[in-house]
Structures are given as C-alpha cells and as structure tokens.
Amino acid sequence: xxxxxxNCSVTDTDRRWMELALSEARKGVGRxxxxxxxxxxxxxxxxxxxxxxxxxxxxxxAEIHALTKAGVKAQGTTMYVTLEPCNHTGRTPPCSHxxxxxxxxxxxxxxxxxxxxxxxxxxxxxxxxGVEVVSGVLENKCxxxxxxxxxxxxxxxxxxxxxxxxxxxxxxxYQKGIPGKMTGQESLLKLHELRDTVDAILIGSGTQLAxxxxxxxxxxDDGKDPLRIVLDSSLRIASDAKILHLESQASTYIVxxxxxxxxxxxxxxxxxxxxxxxxxxxxxGRISLEALLHFLGKLGICSLLVEGGxxxxxxxxxxxxxxxxxxxxxxxxxxSAGNSLLTDFSVTEREDAPMLQxxxxxxxxxxxxxxxxxx
Numbered sequence: 001x002x003x004x005x006x007n008c009s010v011t012d013t014d015r016r017w018m019e020l021a022l023s024e025a026r027k028g029v030g031r032x033x034x035x036x037x038x039x040x041x042x043x044x045x046x047x048x049x050x051x052x053x054x055x056x057x058x059x060x061x062a063e064i065h066a067l068t069k070a071g072v073k074a075q076g077t078t079m080y081v082t083l084e085p086c087n088h089t090g091r092t093p094p095c096s097h098x099x100x101x102x103x104x105x106x107x108x109x110x111x112x113x114x115x116x117x118x119x120x121x122x123x124x125x126x127x128x129x130g131v132e133v134v135s136g137v138l139e140n141k142c143x144x145x146x147x148x149x150x151x152x153x154x155x156x157x158x159x160x161x162x163x164x165x166x167x168x169x170x171x172x173x174y175q176k177g178i179p180g181k182m183t184g185q186e187s188l189l190k191l192h193e194l195r196d197t198v199d200a201i202l203i204g205s206g207t208q209l210a211x212x213x214x215x216x217x218x219x220x221d222d223g224k225d226p227l228r229i230v231l232d233s234s235l236r237i238a239s240d241a242k243i244l245h246l247e248s249q250a251s252t253y254i255v256x257x258x259x260x261x262x263x264x265x266x267x268x269x270x271x272x273x274x275x276x277x278x279x280x281x282x283x284x285g286r287i288s289l290e291a292l293l294h295f296l297g298k299l300g301i302c303s304l305l306v307e308g309g310x311x312x313x314x315x316x317x318x319x320x321x322x323x324x325x326x327x328x329x330x331x332x333x334x335x336s337a338g339n340s341l342l343t344d345f346s347v348t349e350r351e352d353a354p355m356l357q358x359x360x361x362x363x364x365x366x367x368x369x370x371x372x373x374x375x
Contacts, residue, residue, distance in 0.1 A: 010137050014108050017041055017080040018138045021110070024053040024062065025082045025145055027084070030197035031056055034300035036113075036149040038062040040081040042070045042104070049061050057300070061086065067102050082110040082142045083217055084135070087122040096125040101357040106132040110142030117151050148199075148303035151323065157293040158199065158304040160194035161267030162313055162322045163191070165367075170341050171334035172310060179211045180338075194225040196223045198303040200296060204312040205232035214242045215307075225250040227301065229286050231312065235260040235268070244271055257281050257294060289321055315344040317354060319372075325356055327370045 024039030030052050032038075038085065040062040042049040050073075052065025060068070063085055067074055085095035085107070099107060107126055112135060113119060123133045148159035165183040166172055174180045195201060195217040203215065208230050217223035227247045230237060235256050237244070243252055253275045254268055256334050260278070269276045277297060282288040296304060306316055327341075347353045356372025363369075 010108075010134060013046070014080070014137050015135065017043055017078075018082070018108060020048075020051065020112045021080045021082050022138065022145065024051050024140055025142075027053045028055055029145075029198070030226075030303075033057065033148070033199045033302040034152060035351070036083055038081065038083045038301055040066040040079060041139040042066050042077050042079050044073070044077045046091040046214075049077055058091045060092060061095050064092070064098060067098055076105050077103075078106040078108060079104050081109045082120055082145065084109050085112065085122040085126070086112065086118050086251075087116075087125045088117045090117075094122075094125075096122040100128060100129045100131060102246055104131060106134070108137050109133060109135040110137055111146075112141045113137075114150055115336070144198045145321070152297060152302040156297040158296050158301045159323045160293070160316060160321055161194075161198065161303065161305045161306055161324045161326060163194065163307055163328075164313065164341055165324045165328040165330065166341050167332050167334035167338075169333050169335070172308065172341060173210075173338040174334050175337050176329040176339050177210045182332075182334070183328045183330045183367045187330075187367045187369070190328070190364050190369065192218050192223065194305065195226055198226050198227055199301045200227040200303070201305045201307060202229040202231065202312070203229060203307050204309055205234075206235050206311060207283060207307070208232065208237060208241065208243065210309075211374045212242050212245060216246065220277075226305065227299075228252040229296075229304075230254050231292070233257045233260065233281070233285075233287055235264045237268075239267070244268070244274060248273070251275055251321070253277055255279055255297060257287055257288055269302075270305055286315065289315060289319055293321065310339050310341060310343045314342045317342065318345055322374050324373050325371065328364060329368045329370060331366055331368075 021039040021041045026039045028037040035057045039053045041051045050066045050069035052062045054062045063081055085099055087094050087096045123135060126133050151159045201215050215228045216225050227250050228243060233256055234252055251273050255277045258278055265276050268274055279291045280288050354374055357375050359372040361368060361370060
C-alpha cells in the first residue's frame with residue numbers, strides 16, 4: 001500500500017538527496033540491531049558537504065557521523081536523514097540537540113521513528129528551535145529498509161523470513177532424510193547474501209540431523225555470521241555436529257524443552273560459544289514459537305531467517321508468524337519420495353489460503369526467487 005508524502009514542499013532535489021541517504025543507511029543492514037539502519041547527508045545548495053550512517057548499536061548515529069565530518073561547514077545547511085532524529089538519551093546523546101547546536105537550518109526526514117521514546121518528538125524539538133522540518137520523503141523506501149526494526153520496536157519480536165529452496169513440485173529434497181542439491185549457485189550466493197543481513201537463522205532438529213549444516217555466511221568479502229538457532233525439544237543433536245564446533249563470532253543456541261535430558265543440557269552448555277535455552281511447550285507439545293520470538297526479542301534480535309524444515313515452516317505459517325516469504329524455485333521435478341515444503345498444513349479453498357502481497361519474481365540463474373509479504 002502506497003503512503004502519501006506528508007509535505008507539499010518536497011522537491012525532486014529532496015528526493016535525489018534522500019536516495020543518497022538511503023544508500024548510506026543500507027551499509028548498516030544486518031549490523032545495527034536492535035537499532036534501525038539510518039543514513040544522513042548534509043547539503044549546502046547543490047553541493048554535498050558530508051554523509052554518514054549508523055554502523056552499530058551503541059556507536060554514534062548517522063547524524064553525528066555526518067555532523068562530525070562537516071564541522072563548521074554544517075552551519076546553515078540542509079540535512080537529509082532517513083529516520084527522524086532521536087530526542088532522548090540512550091547509549092548516545094540525542095541527535096536532535098546536536099543538529100540544532102550545529103546550526104542546521106532545514107532537516108528533510110524520510111519517516112517518523114515508531115520508537116515510543118521518539119515518535120515525533122525529534123521533529124518537534126527541531127521545529128521548536130527554528131529548524132524547518134520536511135517529513136515523509138521517500139517514506140515507503142525508508143520503511144522497507146527498516147521493516148525488521150519496525151516490527152521489533154512495536155511488538156518486541158523479530159521480523160520472520162521463511163526461506164526455502166524447492167523443486168517445481170514443492171519438494172525440499174529428493175529422498176526423506178537425505179540431503180541433495182536442489183537449487184543452483186546463483187541461489188546459493190543470494191542465500192549467503194541474505195544470511196549476511198539478518199540477525200539470526202533457525203532450523204529444526206530434523207534438518208540439523210539430515211543436513212548437518214554449519215549455518216554460516218560464506219561470501220568473498222567479509223560476511224557476517226548470524227546467530228544460529230536449532231529447535232531441538234529432546235536434544236537429539238550429536239556431540240560432533242558441525243554447528244557445535246565452529247570458529248565464528250556468532251553464538252549457537254540450542255533450544256529445548258524441560259523434557260530434555262539434564263545431563264546433555266549440562267554437556268552442551270559447557271561447550272564454547274554454545275548456549276542452551278529451555279523454553280515452554282505449546283499445547284501440541286512443541287516448543288512455543290511465541291515464547292521463542294519473545295526470547296529472541298529480548299536478545300535484541302530484529303530479523304530471523306527460518307530455513308526449515310517442513311515441520312518448522314508449517315508451524316510458523318500455521319500460527320501466522322511469517323512476515324516475508326522467500327522461495328527459491330528450481331526448474332526441476334524432484335518426485336514424490338522427498339520432503340515437501342509443508343506438512344500438517346491444509347487449506348480447503350483459495351479464500352482461506354495465506355496469500356503473498358507485494359510479490360516479486362527475481363531470476364537467480366536458472367532458478368526463480370518468489371518473494372512476498374504475509375500481512
């Protein structure tokens with residue numbers, strides 16, 4: 001759904017500079033949680049003075065980076081910033097105060113900050129101190145960039161992405177319990193680029209036992225590993241599983257129920273970079289996904305990539321906990337012997353089926369990425 005811009009004084013020049021601020025903000029994707037990705041550009045006339053982006057939670061915000069680079073040249077200029085400047089003291093001082101102190105005369109804002117600690121007060125502070133504020137420039141793009149943050153700050157839970165690679169007949173594998181290559185190299189590269197941008201990645205114990213994956217990010221440049229999560233109610237994971245013996249800066253969480261063997265909980269907890277988390281069960285005896293998402297939210301996880309398998313995908317979908325779907329479809333038929341994308345999930349008619357919105361069809365070599373949102 002398209003959102004109208006909030007100020008009639010917006011110009012094509014404003015949009016052009018906001019595009020540059022968005023480019024800056026994207027540099028922080030996957031690195032700023034639980035903070036949003038923000039970019040800022042300072043302009044005098046038609047000349048760029050400086051730019052900056054938020055790099056990591058607890059470090060200076062985008063506005064401060066841009067102001068520091070500009071120095072005295074910031075006096076009397078326009079700042080373009082993708083998100084309303086903060087007006088409270090957290091781990092860093094309020095950006096709205098710094099903008100006023102620097103002598104910025106006009107601030108063009110992409111979107112209002114949904115954080116209850118800000119939510120319009122940053123813009124109000126600027127206006128109260130004589131700064132012209134224009135808000136809502138390229139708001140759709142600014143919101144899209146920060147969908148994980150928007151969900152996290154309003155619900156306390158991460159934005160959930162359901163990802164799978166499958167055949168034309170909806171299979172994840174050729175034989176049950178046996179891994180096999182389904183999609184091509186282009187899709188694999190896209191997957192690792194995706195892992196680089198999310199905070200956490202999740203699989204079920206069935207996928208862990210069948211595939212024995214590492215769940216790391218493998219890119220030519222310096223990719224970031226997401227936090228890894230295995231849902232394993234009864235701790236079936238073997239002590240020599242790859243995921244337990246990684247050289248990675250990201251931790252691995254093994255999530256189990258109270259029914260899990262206490263000795264194995266102790267054994268796993270003693271391993272380097274491994275955390276065991278016991279969570280409550282739902283009415284079906286499975287780990288409660290609601291409890292899981294709230295737990296991850298408390299860790300500051302804003303985005304969660306769910307990679308399967310079929311029972312996990314079905315559970316998230318059945319409980320309405322999927323925000324975005326990314327299916328990499330290979331141009332082949334895998335036959336009837338393998339695992340299907342979904343199990344224990346039935347629909348009787350089109351009107352009852354979960355329907356993707358904002359659908360995109362993106363070629364990945366010979367494969368096709370079908371991507372959309374579940375509202």
